[in-house]
Amino acid sequence: MNDYGHFDKFYIAKSKYGIGVFAARPIKRGERIMVFKGPSITWKEAQMPEHRNHFFQIGVDKYQGKMPSRRRPVNHSCNPNAGIIGRMTLVAVRNIRIDEEITFDYSTSMYNDPSRMKCRCGAKICRHVIREFKYLPKQTKQNYIKLGIVPKWLLKALSEEADSRIPKRYRKFWYKFKTNSVLYHITPRANLKNIMKKGLEPRDPAPRNWRGMHAVFMGYPRSSEYKPALKNVLAHAKKKSEDVVRLHIRTKQQLYRSSNPSRTFQVMSLDYVPARCIIKIEDILG
């Protein structure tokens, strides 16, 4: 037996990655498996041999190192059966069979981390390289966020990073905005099929003065500017003889509202708006 020790729910043994952590009994989805404990360390300390490859990021500039006597070599997988919630607690994200290796996706706690690890996890959806959360495929990110295994500090940092995606000269025009109201997005009918499949992608809008800004622009029906703005859009569509539809959107994601009421665009999202946020499609021409 290559057995490195037994605990209540797991044991440590040889794995295809060296050593790993395995389920000592069936573990149910949502069940807590272990809590990672270790000293608070800096990025520099994390690079020292004793912590290297055994530290976790727990804040923008915070790391947790290895506790020498309590090594829990939980390996990475691109299709993990566990994830980290709250204060470094590993929980099962699906039912885990007895003797199955327990893994989590290291990318869920990587931010501003230039390291690139090769991945040979063997999952069908293996990404072959382990790097920061922001580089994960969109769908994977959404799944992890839904499972609650992406730390709040990381999501906050990404949202702040998003602010910096607004070109400096435009920042004064936009402020953070959340709403439960329905927002409107007008689009040529020809785009509809693609939108229902992929959601609304951030785009560089046509007006010359907004060039270089990628966002999904929407109208805020409650704003007094909406009606005149709509009139302009419809006149433009008529000139191009485009058939347009109005999408009703309800989203909880981070939005920005224009502080300049003369703008045609009143609300924007820097991130793509998933198709499930579209609650109604309305014909507005003809």
Ligand SMILES: [Zn+2]
């Ligand atoms: Zn992989």
